[in-house]
Amino acid sequence: MVAFQQAVQGRIVDKTETGDALARARQRAALIPDCMVEAKRIANTVIAGWHGRRKRGMGENFWQFRPYAEGESLAGIDWRRSARDDHLYIRDREWEAAHTIWLWADLSPSMLYKSRFGSVSKESRALVLMLALAEVLARSGERIGCPGVMEPIAARNAAERLATALIHAPETTGLPDAGFPRTDMIRNASDIVLIGDFLDEAETIMAGIAPLARRGLRGHVVEIADPAEQDFPYAGRTEFIDPESGEKLVSGRAESIRDDYRRAYFLRRDALSDNLRRLGWSFTPHLTDRLASEALVKLHMHLSGAPQLGKGGGA
Template sequence: MAPIGQIVNPTSGSDALARARQRASLVPDCLVEAKRIANTVIAGWHGRRKRGIGENFWQFRPYTEGESLSRIDWRRSARDDHTYIKDREWEAAHTIWLWADMSASMMYKSNYGNASKEGRALVIMLALAEILARSGERIGCPGVMEPIAARNAAERLATALMHAPLSGGLPDTTMIRGWSELVLIGDFLDDAAAVMTRIGPLARRGLRGHVIEIADPAEELFPYDGRTEFTDPETGSKLTSGRAEHVREAYTRAYLSRRDDLGQALRHMGWTFVSHRTDHLASEALVAVHMYLSGMPATAAHGGHP
């Protein structure tokens, strides 16, 4: 729950329409910011290249006994006393499915955050799309956009998001087939066991996944004192605390326990987990997820920091 007055609860038809318009107006600015952030980290993005069958040169490496002599690069080998193999890059495009939670709880922004959770989720999602598209990957969004391999994938995803219906909860993934990876971005405030009930079957289908938790600082720190009224953005129900500071310790313990349980459960089934706060730079989460997508170790910690 969040302090009343900071979240709109879109329960009526007019509220839902206003909510859709708000998201549509938010996306263009998020795309501009996403491209700016992508450009700051693109120099360190080496793609996900693998050795294999392809046309592009990847590297020279020493010849190993038993390999085909036809693979030896005699010109390179003539330069010194070693024999070298010319490896080529594996060019099979991968499909990366990107999804960001657009439910009502994501609209929250306290005075401690630099952006709403929704805005930050969209920026990270579109920045990932931009960088992955430049690396030649196929980009899709469950229920919003079919996978495409195009340099303007981020722009096309942004357009699709502007016209997508409002939805909550995890996406329908029945359309995802084959060698795909799934990046889920949201606040994941439900009980960890409930979240894993939805995510677990995806891992059992062989999908590799990455979860990015977006948190507002106030949700983690609970900086409230005195009489405070909270409202649930999903249901509209309210809770009044006469002395909010008296529940801070119990709340913080429960909040962090939920995060730890979710992260441990995801890692146990082979997925990755990054927690990101909206008072940190969006590039921190982007770099952390990039490391995972590239198959390199990264620290799944708050904001991407150790």
């Protein structure tokens, strides 16, 4: 029953050895340069310049004209706009200030999975999304950090520096057995983007996220899934292996549990999505057979405070 529950949670991997921690670190180091190239390509397809906070303040970009109020500085009057009618107008600029955004991707063994239905592994897609988002944010002047890997920096080459830091990062940078990064170094109210497969029960995941929300962190969760984990295309005698515990489940007729599996899978996702939204956090499901730019655009809009997008099943 325990093994079945783990399979229902979606921990499905091909029967292959994952190797020791050193081998995984070397594999990640070899993967990151290609991910960086892909991340830059994807970032170039997304509108850069998301820097304003949609409020009045110090900045260079025009935001709005508004009627002049008695007592305000005459230096703020836009005389060209005021000349159009009998009223004086103030030219407001959009507030622009560097904001700290923490980016984290789950690099645990379950993220290595790739079926024949996915374009890339979950780990590869998570790295590309994190680095592409870092590239977009760096162009906008934001401060980028990665918990346990890199302190926040505001630099045009922040994505490259993050990639280098990831190559040299220790295999484990999160909390033991929690599946979340250490956040004790995050002192101020910031945004945090968590990218992973989040295959545990919704209650377990929320137990790790709720303390972050109580600290004032504004969060964004991206669930990376292989199409096989969502659709369960298996039939006949199939062996499922949990890559983190090593437990196995052998099904003589895998198709017989497909409906129960999919029902449990989507109930878990819906529960996670609903709980996150109640905290004011965003939730973006993403399949590895879709374009990475789709998830990047959604993240970009959530971070910029754009109206909530319609729900999508991983599109």
